[in-house]
Amino acid sequence: MSVEEPNLENGNASEAMAPESHKRNDYLHWDDYFMATSILSAKRSKDPVTQVGACIVDSQNRIVAIGYNGFPRNCSDDEFPWSKAKKGLDDYDPLEDKTMYVVHAEANAILNSNGASLTGTRLYTTLFPCNECTKLIIQSGISQILYLSDKYAEKPKYRASKRMLDAVGVTYKKHQPKQKEIIIDFDNFLLEDPNSSLGLSDLQL
Numbered sequence: 001m002s003v004e005e006p007n008l009e010n011g012n013a014s015e016a017m018a019p020e021s022h023k024r025n026d027y028l029h030w031d032d033y034f035m036a037t038s039i040l041s042a043k044r045s046k047d048p049v050t051q052v053g054a055c056i057v058d059s060q061n062r063i064v065a066i067g068y069n070g071f072p073r074n075c076s077d078d079e080f081p082w083s084k085a086k087k088g089l090d091d092y093d094p095l096e097d098k099t100m101y102v103v104h105a106e107a108n109a110i111l112n113s114n115g116a117s118l119t120g121t122r123l124y125t126t127l128f129p130c131n132e133c134t135k136l137i138i139q140s141g142i143s144q145i146l147y148l149s150d151k152y153a154e155k156p157k158y159r160a161s162k163r164m165l166d167a168v169g170v171t172y173k174k175h176q177p178k179q180k181e182i183i184i185d186f187d188n189f190l191l192e193d194p195n196s197s198l199g200l201s202d203l204q205l
């Protein structure tokens, strides 16, 4: 029975239509769920300019791995540079450029899959993958990419990505969200009484 078809057989319409006895209709669509997981992962990134998150999902909609852009394990975020060295400046020092050190989100997700087969999986990523990540994506057997931003589309690295993906038949498409926003409110999630002023930290879980 759907929410649109309330059961009135017991006589009491308000009881029959109690919202808690029906399936919710405003649950997350799968693609929004996985892209939101990528966005949440991106929020772990310390990169001050571009935070990227990636989520790999198998054919049964199970999350295989997630990742975000960051320095390799034990390379301190406080010691390694988060800036880009500018070529042409007198003090140009390529060793002070983040690109030397950052592990990309897609690469981290693939590494975090811990050797699981990625054949036929989907990759949700907040940024269209660069050429280096694309090589890893193809080699690991990922068959579909869903992305949010393609802000570097005109750069050669990203054009090279598309050239490779087109050549091997890995599909890619821009994610079209089913819902505009997802709000995570720690204080008001799972409160038994929605009118209560208690926060989550006050609950005994």
Ligand SMILES: O=c1ccn([C@H]2C[C@H](O)[C@@H](COP(=O)(O)O)O2)c(=O)[nH]1
Pocket: 047, 049, 050, 051, 052, 068, 069, 070, 084, 102, 103, 104, 105, 106, 127, 128, 129, 130, 133
């Ligand atoms: O496919 C990609 C491409 C880039 N990244 C990461 C690498 C950097 O940390 C940022 C890009 O920084 P910009 O200053 O915007 O160039 O994004 C990634 O994780 N995956």
